[in-house]
Amino acid sequence: MPVPLLLALAAALAANPVACWTTTPFNAPAIPLAVRSPYLSTWHMNPAQPINGNWENFWTGTVTAWTGYAYVDGSPFLLMGTPADGAQIPPSATQQSVNITATQSTFVLSAGAVDITATFLSPVEPGDLVRQSLPFSYLAITATSNDGKPHAVKLYTDISAEWVSGNDNQIVEWNTTIGDFITYEVHLQNETQFQDVGDRIQYGSVYYTVENTTGLTYQIGQDSVVRTQFVNQSVLTNTLDTDFRAISDRWPVFAFAHDLGDVSNTSAPIVYSIGSVRDPAIQYVVANNATQDRSLYFWSNFSSIDDAIAFFMQDYSGASSRAAALDSKINTDASAVSADYAALVALSVRQAYAAFEITISKDSSGQFNTSDVMAFMKEISSSEKINTVDVLYATLPLFLYLDPAMVKLSLLPLLEYQATGQYPNEWAVHDIGTTYPQALGHNDGKDLMLPVEESGNMLIMTLSYVQRTNDKSIITSYFNLLDQWTQYLIANTLDPQNQLDSDVFAGSLANQTNLAVKGIIGIKAMSEIATIAGDSARSSNYSSIASSLISQWEQLATASGNNHLTLTYGDDTSWGLAYNLYADILLNTSLVPAQIYEMQSSWYATVANQFGVQLDTRHTYVLSNWEIWAAATTTTTDVRNKMIQDVFSYASNGKTPAPFEDWYDTVNGTGIGQFKARPVVGGHLALLALPSGSQPGNNNSGSSPPDSQGGGSPSSSPTSSSSPSQSSQPSSAALARVTWGKAVINSIVVMGLVLGTLM
Numbered sequence: 097m098p099v100p101l102l103l104a105l106a107a108a109l110a111a112n113p114v115a116c117w118t119t120t121p122f123n124a125p126a127i128p129l130a131v132r133s134p135y136l137s138t139w140h141m142n143p144a145q146p147i148n149g150n151w152e153n154f155w156t157g158t159v160t161a162w163t164g165y166a167y168v169d170g171s172p173f174l175l176m177g178t179p180a181d182g183a184q185i186p187p188s189a190t191q192q193s194v195n196i197t198a199t200q201s202t203f204v205l206s207a208g209a210v211d212i213t214a215t216f217l218s219p220v221e222p223g224d225l226v227r228q229s230l231p232f233s234y235l236a237i238t239a240t241s242n243d244g245k246p247h248a249v250k251l252y253t254d255i256s257a258e259w260v261s262g263n264d265n266q267i268v269e270w271n272t273t274i275g276d277f278i279t280y281e282v283h284l285q286n287e288t289q290f291q292d293v294g295d296r297i298q299y300g301s302v303y304y305t306v307e308n309t310t311g312l313t314y315q316i317g318q319d320s321v322v323r324t325q326f327v328n329q330s331v332l333t334n335t336l337d338t339d340f341r342a343i344s345d346r347w348p349v350f351a352f353a354h355d356l357g358d359v360s361n362t363s364a365p366i367v368y369s370i371g372s373v374r375d376p377a378i379q380y381v382v383a384n385n386a387t388q389d390r391s392l393y394f395w396s397n398f399s400s401i402d403d404a405i406a407f408f409m410q411d412y413s414g415a416s417s418r419a420a421a422l423d424s425k426i427n428t429d430a431s432a433v434s435a436d437y438a439a440l441v442a443l444s445v446r447q448a449y450a451a452f453e454i455t456i457s458k459d460s461s462g463q464f465n466t467s468d469v470m471a472f473m474k475e476i477s478s479s480e481k482i483n484t485v486d487v488l489y490a491t492l493p494l495f496l497y498l499d500p501a502m503v504k505l506s507l508l509p510l511l512e513y514q515a516t517g518q519y520p521n522e523w524a525v526h527d528i529g530t531t532y533p534q535a536l537g538h539n540d541g542k543d544l545m546l547p548v549e550e551s552g553n554m555l556i557m558t559l560s561y562v563q564r565t566n567d568k569s570i571i572t573s574y575f576n577l578l579d580q581w582t583q584y585l586i587a588n589t590l591d592p593q594n595q596l597d598s599d600v601f602a603g604s605l606a607n608q609t610n611l612a613v614k615g616i617i618g619i620k621a622m623s624e625i626a627t628i629a630g631d632s633a634r635s636s637n638y639s640s641i642a643s644s645l646i647s648q649w650e651q652l653a654t655a656s657g658n659n660h661l662t663l664t665y666g667d668d669t670s671w672g673l674a675y676n677l678y679a680d681i682l683l684n685t686s687l688v689p690a691q692i693y694e695m696q697s698s699w700y701a702t703v704a705n706q707f708g709v710q711l712d713t714r715h716t717y718v719l720s721n722w723e724i725w726a727a728a729t730t731t732t733t734d735v736r737n738k739m740i741q742d743v744f745s746y747a748s749n750g751k752t753p754a755p756f757e758d759w760y761d762t763v764n765g766t767g768i769g770q771f772k773a774r775p776v777v778g779g780h781l782a783l784l785a786l787p788s789g790s791q792p793g794n795n796n797s798g799s800s801p802p803d804s805q806g807g808g809s810p811s812s813s814p815t816s817s818s819s820p821s822q823s824s825q826p827s828s829a830a831l832a833r834v835t836w837g838k839a840v841i842n843s844i845v846v847m848g849l850v851l852g853t854l855m
């Protein structure tokens with residue numbers, strides 16, 4: 097940084113010490129607050145501002161107002177949100193730090209002699225269907241005396257009805273339950289089952305809850321009235337406005353206030369829960385084009401929503417401990433790759449999980465059928481499609497690493513539907529429905545046509561799940577379907593016609609090398625699946641076919657200079673990220689020769705732009721998940737870490753303030769603007785999902801020969817990481833720990849704010 101800039105910064109700091117805080121592990125493009133389901137997705141969208149410098153937003157950008165105040169020794173402070181509606185505006189508490197882990201975002205703000213810590217926890221509960229399917233997040237607030245003396249502390253939070261819809265003209269109604277807990281329930285007056293408008297669900301309720309403790313007051317009313325009541329009086333009136341009206345008509349807000357008394361050290365946390373619940377959650381196509389209503393799984397465990405909320409509230413302390421342990425495990429594993437990598441992974445976990453919902457059906461007598469559990473995924477911003485196969489494929493590493501059961505639960509809706517025989521095409525379907533939450537299938541066969549892509553993906557994902565879990569049920573139940581897709585690949589994958597692949601936005605091409613190799617790995621995966629199913633004749637036939645195809649592919653796909661794979665056969669000037677090679681390492685199928693990985697690794701190092709290797713020669717953009725998949729196929733730590741660092745540089749450069757956008761330009765480091773908050777960031781965990789000891793290429797010791805038993809269990813523990821080696825370079829993530837006025841200054845985002853204030 098040039099000296100004049102430093103001086104300007106120093107002057108700005110002196111003039112405005114408000115605008116400085118530390119960020120750990122980095123300045124994320126947006127900070128997850130309550131991010132738990134497709135419809136509970138609230139973010140701090142512009143982290144250049146403190147949390148009391150912006151309204152909170154749904155991922156689409158519409159406001160989901162969440163206001164917070166503190167009273168310290170008789171003086172009010174603003175903690176969260178930016179109320180400006182005629183209410184008296186108290187001074188802002190000073191944001192001191194932001195800390196993002198895989199499941200939590202923690203803000204510390206000082207309000208006079210007290211530090212307020214606000215922890216937003218969106219639990220990730222691998223293997224626990226009840227807890228994972230509860231669409232609720234926590235906010236826990238504590239107050240800590242920062243001078244060792246006692247101070248009188250009061251807290252206030254409210255939510256607006258914007259949490260229910262993005263259309264502020266809609267009329268909302270509400271209800272309050274007062275018992276051991278106080279819960280506000282808010283819903284649309286005009287509910288439309290299974291309708292999702294502007295990505296917001298048109299039925300169901302938002303719930304905002306605290307424990308009923310002494311020192312609690314509550315109030316529903318107009319925003320300015322309720323907030324002014326607290327700011328002037330430091331207590332609420334315990335009155336409940338029942339004049340149901342439009343969201344923006346005298347903006348009704350739902351508020352709680354707590355008197356913490358004198359705080360001389362750290363107070364016990366005030367815990368809030370916020371949730372978005374609907375029932376039924378999903379409409380799913382079954383035999384004869386009939387539909388089935390499916391509920392979120394947790395309903396099978398509770399007799400009422402009040403019981404579910406009470407369980408969630410009472411579970412806070414356990415949830416908090418589990419979250420800390422999970423955050424620590426993920427951070428330890430990812431830090432073994434690099435600090436940049438750990439930062440990316442921390443930001444990705446909640447975002448990916450929140451696209452998924454775990455559901456259960458009822459049998460004809462109305463009882464929950466615990467043998468029928470399925471997970472549904474919304475693409476989120478790229479479309480509203482459901483369980484899009486190539487999006488599941490991109491997300492696969494997250495679940496193989498943390499939660500392999502989720503792979504099966506997400507494949508089941510696709511497998512079960514196609515097993516009914518209603519889908520007319522010989523290849524695998526692209527998705528299970530066009531518009532979330534209506535999973536109505538594609539009985540006309542006119543879904544988006546990605547035949548090689550999705551057939552290969554289904555086979556690869558199926559084998560990956562069985563390898564990790566030894567649960568062979570999906571092989572047994574759906575063997576014929578898997579074999580049908582393999583037949584399609586055998587006939588088509590080496591010479592794919594003018595097909596689309598996962599990167600639909602880039603357009604279709606004939607003879608794409610990266611697509612063809614996926615199909616060949618898919619055939620090899622079916623060979624392993626046949627072995628597991630005891631069909632050794634089929635297994636050896638498919639294994640030979642895959643070996644023969646891979647040799648032909650190598651000839652067709654390698655540029656004549658033997659220095660890179662082409663994008664399409666025969667076009668030596670073309671190239672791209674051969675990210676599908678990752679599947680060969682993941683499955684330990686060892687089909688692709690080692691020299692291909694070495695060649696690509698060297699090539700990536702020579703063609704990288706400032707923010708990474710572009711997707712292919714047609715455009716300078718890339719998807720971050722494929723960049724990380726490709727990084728996981730490199731043969732040197734330097735190349736791997738550079739590719740990770742390039743994605744991190746994009747993520748941390750402050751140019752794209754939005755829930756992480758995976759589609760970005762590798763030259764200008766800016767998001768393309770359309771792929772926000774998508775689950776594919778689960779692909780950032782690609783290095784953590786590889787079986788321990790795995791290496792690229794088929795002539796490394798330790799990898800199995802083509803006709804070995806295969807398909808067994810490459811890793812008894814899905815938690816093992818891929819023997820990563822330490823980076824000797826100081827990472828940019830470490831440098832991004834900004835400590836103003838003390839040591840390192842390396843935050844474009846925060847710096848821009850300071851300078852902006854100066855000018």
Ligand SMILES: *[C@@H]1O[C@H](CO)[C@@H](O)[C@H](O)[C@H]1NC(C)=O
Nearest residue numbers: 120193195196197202420423
């Ligand atoms: C961030 O949070 C994690 C988990 O709670 C904690 O281990 C770490 O020390 C925190 N870092 C900072 C700088 O506060």
Ligand SMILES: *[C@@H]1O[C@H](CO)[C@@H](O)[C@H](O)[C@H]1NC(C)=O
Nearest residue numbers: 241242243244245360361362
């Ligand atoms: C608060 O309590 C902890 C231990 O519970 C102690 O380490 C710390 O010094 C105390 N802080 C103040 C300001 O008294």
Ligand SMILES: *[C@@H]1O[C@H](CO)[C@@H](O)[C@H](O)[C@H]1NC(C)=O
Nearest residue numbers: 268269270271272281283340
């Ligand atoms: C409030 O809840 C009660 C009990 O569930 C219900 O009968 C009533 O219709 C609800 N009112 C509104 C406005 O939602």
Ligand SMILES: *[C@@H]1O[C@H](CO)[C@@H](O)[C@H](O)[C@H]1NC(C)=O
Nearest residue numbers: 274275276308309310311312
């Ligand atoms: C809620 O708490 C108040 C005191 O804060 C108490 O009077 C009331 O009985 C509680 N309500 C229930 C239903 O427990």
Ligand SMILES: *[C@@H]1O[C@H](CO)[C@@H](O)[C@H](O)[C@H]1NC(C)=O
Nearest residue numbers: 286287288289291292293298
């Ligand atoms: C109710 O909402 C649906 C959209 O979900 C809309 O099409 C319909 O016009 C609305 N009806 C009324 C009476 O507002």
Ligand SMILES: *[C@@H]1O[C@H](CO)[C@@H](O)[C@H](O)[C@H]1NC(C)=O
Nearest residue numbers: 184320321324325327328329
């Ligand atoms: C709040 O206090 C301010 C000044 O202290 C006063 O001007 C205003 O009228 C008060 N508003 C209410 C609603 O009490």
Ligand SMILES: *[C@@H]1O[C@H](CO)[C@@H](O)[C@H](O)[C@H]1NC(C)=O
Nearest residue numbers: 384385386387536538539540
């Ligand atoms: C299947 O049912 C859906 C409505 O759920 C309908 O839109 C579609 O036309 C039906 N398809 C066939 C092939 O009957």
Ligand SMILES: *[C@@H]1O[C@H](CO)[C@@H](O)[C@H](O)[C@H]1NC(C)=O
Nearest residue numbers: 224225226227396397398407
């Ligand atoms: C509900 O789920 C919790 C957590 O998984 C479990 O401890 C409890 O036993 C379950 N209760 C019922 C009734 O299934």
Ligand SMILES: *[C@@H]1O[C@H](CO)[C@@H](O)[C@H](O)[C@H]1NC(C)=O
Nearest residue numbers: 458459460465466467468469
């Ligand atoms: C429960 O679901 C399983 C799996 O879909 C199904 O085979 C079974 O028939 C269902 N049972 C009932 C009673 O509906």
Ligand SMILES: *[C@@H]1O[C@H](CO)[C@@H](O)[C@H](O)[C@H]1NC(C)=O
Nearest residue numbers: 591592593594606607652665
């Ligand atoms: C695809 O590649 C094959 C093998 O080189 C070739 O025969 C075929 O013509 C190519 N297709 C197109 C559309 O270029």
Ligand SMILES: *[C@@H]1O[C@H](CO)[C@@H](O)[C@H](O)[C@H]1NC(C)=O
Nearest residue numbers: 582583586633634637638641
């Ligand atoms: C191997 O599989 C292919 C494709 O299904 C089939 O055409 C061929 O007959 C099989 N060969 C043997 C020996 O079974």
Ligand SMILES: *[C@@H]1O[C@H](CO)[C@@H](O)[C@H](O)[C@H]1NC(C)=O
Nearest residue numbers: 715716717760761764765766
């Ligand atoms: C970055 O590059 C993309 C092309 O990939 C272009 O569309 C976009 O406008 C550029 N953005 C900026 C800020 O230069």
